[in-house]
Amino acid sequence: MIFSSWQFILLFLPISFFVYFWLNRQRKIMGGKIWLVSVSLIFYAYWNIYYLPLILGSIFVNFAIGTRLSRAQRLPSSTHSSNECCSRKKSLLVSGIAANLLLLGYFKYTDFLIENINWALSTSYAQPHILLPLAISFFTFTQIVYLVDSYRGETAEYNLLNYSLFVTFFPHLIAGPIVHHRQIMPQFSSKWTLLPRHTNILKGLFIFAIGLFKKVVIADSFAVWATAGFDGGQPLGFFDAWATSLSYTFQLYFDFSGYCDMAIGASLLFNIWLPINFNSPYKALNIQDFWRRWHITLSNFLRDYLYIPLGGNRSGEMRTYVNLFATFVLGGLWHGATWMFVIWGAMHGIALVIHRLWTRLRYRMPIALAWFLTFMFVNASWVFFRAKTMDDAVRVFAGMVDFRSALAPTASIPTSDLAWSGWLADSALNLIPASLMGSIPIYLSIIVAFVIIAQKNSIEMLNGTMNLQKLIYGATTFAVAMCFMFAATSSVFLYFNF
Template identity: 55%
Template sequence: MLFNSYEFIFLFLPITLIVYFWLNKYNKNKLAKAWLVIASLYFYSYFHKSYLILITISILVNYFIGQKLSNNKYNIIQRKMLLIIGVVFNLGGLGYFKYYDFFVSNINSLLGTNFTLLHILLPLGISFFTFQQLSFIVDSYKRYDLTYDFLDYCLFVTFFPQLIAGPIVLPTEMLPQFEAEENKKINWENMNKGLYIFSIGLAKKVIIADTIANFANAGFDMMDKLNFVEAWLTSVSYTLQLYFDFSGYCDMAIGIGLMFNIILPANFNSPYKSTNIQEFWKRWHMTLGRFMTNYLYIPLGGNRKGEIKTLRNLFIVFLASGIWHGAGWNFIIWGMLHGICIVVHRVWKNSGRKLNKLIGWFITINLVNIFWVFFRAQTVTDAMKVINGMMKILELRLIYNFEILIELKPFFQRSVGILNNKINLLILLFSVIIILKKGRDNEELTPFIFFIAIIFIRNAANFLYFNF
């Protein structure tokens, strides 16, 4: 069941909301939480029944370890052993489901072996709920006040708005909100604001991202080679698609959370306006950056052990981020490229030199755009097909001579023809203007945006971050 589907919007969500607040109205708070957990598990298992077994085992093991870590009767050595067991369990499970075939196939290629690939079904959201539970284990080890019962913990992990693709939430920001008495009653202001943010996210996904996807898919998946303009249309299309798709999901998640009176953390802050690569990562997938900072960068030593080790730690963080996103050399390269740029930026910044903001923005957006090619491509070879096309500067003469119109014909034939539908094109452009100009400040536009987005729901397309 997808956020951008009729069954979710008109059945699952309203029924879940009504029953949740009805139970709370009659002081059935435990039952209300239980209902929300059951609804969330149903939402998750809707994609594949076997997912229910996996997430249940994960919840049971992590809660057990977390409770042991919160117990004062264990000494330092025992607590460290429990922490190691928790980290190994979570990262080991993530590694098995997400990376087993990748490692085995590389070993087979390198050593000439013939180990069997398992072709394991990647459980949706495993990267997200694994990191959330890792934060619970580590925070329990640090003796943060996380003495919540099993039902609360289940709700922290399974809360369906952020279960599959984030934002990545921390136990200290989520668990207390479900306990607050004022959050157990319907708040019509939150309901209205939540519906507006949900509508903005839905429009981003079904009107903008799914439309632009036609051009990105044509270049990446349907053509053997690309000329200069085709390659840049392909890369820029994906850069825009990814932003509107993922930020659209997060907007919908935040909007649904508000309907339940739960404030989820922001995940985006106009990242493509960034004037340097560090600023970009402060604005893009902000909750992943927060997690990597708190649970990897700082434990590695952060910036406390000298500049060389600081640069090393920064590179490791971005390499780990690339690996987290997917099992493939293209993701490793993507993470390494960002790691190198972060290191170069820090060295430049520490030297005291400055760069004009417009030039900084131009360099940053182009680097990000080029790096996204590796992120999107199925293989490194596919990525280089697009990169090679982007480097064919001499083909600019085709634009000058209008020969490009002939050259681009196969590309547009493979792109499902949004340009041939003038009404759809006008709606697309109008929606972009509203979303980019108005932001979240005009809730009176909710009915219009919601109605237009609903019209655009045809075949509900998966969100891109479901793959990660």
């Protein structure tokens, strides 16, 4: 079940909403929480019920470790026992984090490790081809954050029900955002969230409609062109290659942006504000700014729990560069167990090092040039992110620099049957390279995408008074998106794969 499916929109979400607030109206607050945890687990098990024990086991183990860490933090102690207690706490934290990472590593990287061992040592160990459980990266990272916060004494004394709700709340369960307990649980404890609030309902439906439109109308349309180019196997000319790379660049943008909007919208129906995870990243003027806008909670996680523990910028300039590079290589590997993701992460690590060196020179680049260079780099790096093999990436890049194909003879298209034929039509068509003719619909869509990303984003549109104009706009986009949704089967959100 995905956010853009009719089962979610017409059945799961309305039933979850009405039963939850009905229970709250009956003053059965605990019953409401039990209901939300139950439907969230149903939402998760809908994909593959065999992995339901995995997430339940992960919740129980991490809750037990977090509770011990939290209680140990509040125990009074002498200096001697304090040092001993601190040592035990640190060992418990390390053990908890290691257990989470080992679980993630087993499911996500076993095949990758065996494949590389076979290649390096010329062995032939069998790969188990383990199916990656849905959302394991996100609920693992969420719980690592909880363990670290418990170690620091920043968590309250939660019972198992509240902790389960924090981990499984379905709007953020599958693909984030990666949340801290302090961002979610105080909201569920507030009396202001127990009953429906019309303002939040209207805002939630509005932003959910925008996200649905982005996904099923824009992202899924670009997906067809991106898949044909990357997976087709045929050589690509100049215009086809650029159409392929830009199609995926916008497919990923509107797919992830659409998911983030729908997650925020669904959560708002329950009066819960999720942290913003996507903030117009293609408006960024440098690569650092891009990572402050793209998958914001993941960027914060990598900074707080990887970059800073590695030393951050505290050990000299050269060590800072090494830490930046290592953080993004590991961030790339987090996205998937292939060398394509490692290369993508390494490219961004190098780009951040170059940006840091550039800022030391104190030169200001023209805004238009800064945006163009940032966007072109991001677009190029997405080729490795999308390509399944190095051959696929090389094939796309080869087409992107195949200027000879761009200068191929112009199209010879008869225009006698066209209503607008004549000298002007003949002249216009004869100026168009033959290799561009088949890609004209794609490039028109790409132009529209550039126009859209230059506008206010959905969060900016959401802020302020919910007036009639916004409601009409939201209802219209929802209606159009629903038509597209029923006309074709919507694909899974791309970040569900990570």
